[in-house]
């Protein structure tokens with residue numbers, strides 16, 4: 001275990017600026033913000049900037065914020081270089097009179113770019129408690145991507161930028177790995193669950209906690225990103241514009257407040273494209289994920305956006321346009337949920353399985369990075385997800401003028417009601433056992449559903465007993481009474497014997513007995529069950 005004094009010599013803050021990062025915090029054609037760090041003794045700083053080749057430097061005084069972390073005390077500086085000319089190369093330095101950075105350069109956005117590209121990265125987290133967290137591999141990976149895609153104008157992440165964001169060791173590791181990159185190209189981060197995660201003792205992984213207000217992230221980037229998120233949840237949530245596009249970066253806490261903000265952002269936005277970045281995938285590809293904190297609460301806000309980028313699963317998937325629990329074909333009809341693979345050779349540890357709500361997926365299990373390039377051309381965008389080496393995994397073109405997505409993928413419309421669990425079609429398990437609505441109640445072949453998930457089911461001649469998610473319930477033919485370990489309750493209707501001699505249980509009874517959620521995708525004729533648990537059951541032996 002390392003002491004603070006020892007750490008100070010390794011990646012601790014010093015009098016000279018480090019952690020130098022560009023970001024948008026204003027008009028991307030006319031301003032640029034630079035962030036840097038020094039030790040706590042340096043109490044003032046500024047950026048000098050000029051058009052490349054110009055004689056005179058201009059000065060931008062920096063705002064300062066104190067950042068006391070688990071290993072260090074430092075000052076963070078944010079200088080806003082304003083009054084810039086569009087589509088122009090600038091050079092800049094940062095620091096104070098005595099300690100200054102070297103000279104770096106950047107290019108402002110065109111006034112109204114007709115074509116631009118950005119790079120989407122997610123889950124670049126890496127390393128363990130032992131310092132120094134090593135992000136040097138990431139440096140080579142991103143530089144290689146930018147070499148192959150030189151028109152990329154900024155980087156947008158979908159969270160899990162670090163493996164444990166409530167530790168100084170991780171952030172300093174990430175910044176070390178981004179050297180030579182983010183001094184030149186704006187780096188717009190979304191928070192992931194690992195970015196506000198901490199341990200009271202990081203070295204022994206003891207007493208894990210989540211910083212609801214993402215303390216370390218907020219302290220470091222308060223002045224980097226627009227301070228325009230919902231009250232009480234700024235910095236973790238912010239929005240910015242680039243060209244004809246509006247971006248909302250969506251944090252991982254306070255979904256009820258964020259939803260209101262998203263609705264307002266989308267309703268007042270005049271841009272052609274509305275993009276969101278939120279760490280947790282809504283149309284997830286894993287077998288056992290849950291997004292109970294994100295989707296039901298933020299559904300209305302999110303579904304006003306064209307594309308929501310996400311990560312977390314470390315595997316790629318792309319949804320049909322989805323709105324109000326229906327899957328569509330045209331971009332005007334819903335939101336495309338775009339779930340990206342890990343950008344740091346950290347492939348999926350979840351079992352990616354085919355999902356009815358996704359029209360494309362790739363079970364990313366090779367030790368390679370994934371990333372996405374978005375090319376915007378007026379009313380058309382091309383999203384391409386790559387495996388390291390620029391191997392395309394998925395490419396789609398969303399065209400607002402023709403209201404089309406290419407390649408064509410038609411969302412299914414079933415003739416008999418399909419049963420779906422966490423997005424997965426029960427498939428051959430339920431091939432002759434459709435759900436049915438009778439007198440306003442959905443009836444479900446409950447034994448088949450729970451056996452599919454992996455729970456224990458006991459069948460008797462006139463009853464079915466299911467043990468799932470810590471509860472046990474018995475459903476009896478011709479009875480609306482459900483017998484559970486914690487008492488009985490009445491369902492909306494009695495259990496019926498239906499297709500293939502199976503007992504069909506009212507869906508409301510299933511949900512109440514096991515704490516599940518059920519939605520009907522009316523357009524597609526799908527009855528969908530979800531549970532917040534990410535537990536993977538297997539039959540008891």
Ligand SMILES: [Fe+2]
Pocket residue numbers: 123125160192194312313314
């Ligand atoms: Fe992750």
Ligand SMILES: [Fe+2]
Pocket residue numbers: 160192193194279311312313
């Ligand atoms: Fe995550």
